[in-house]
Amino acid sequence: MSVIDLRGLSCPTNFVKAKLALELLDPGEVVEFLLDDGEPVKNVPRSLKAEGHRLLELKEEEGFYRLRIEKGEEIP
Known part of the structure; x- marks a missing residue:
């Protein structure tokens, strides 16, 4: 991964x-994506989910967030 x-x-x-x-x-x-707090952690997971990808985990680390995403099916 x-x-x-x-x-x-x-x-x-x-x-x-x-x-x-x-x-x-x-x-x-x-x-896995490493994201800053604030706008990035609010917008990126939501936008990727809207694109059909699956949010597996969003975990706060020291000063940032770790986002695990499973790629969704291709949409023609």
Whole structure:
């Protein structure tokens, strides 16, 4: 499982980078994103879920959040 550090990136750049990373995966694969508190942790999980991906875990670490996402099925 890969870990992608999106800390220090503002919205919507962090979402765009997360979306691009998910495009490289096959449906069912899992990836972890590291997110800052505030707007990123509110918006990125919600937006990825709206795109059809599954939120597996959102865990607070020391000063940031760890988001595990399972890639959803491709929508033609």
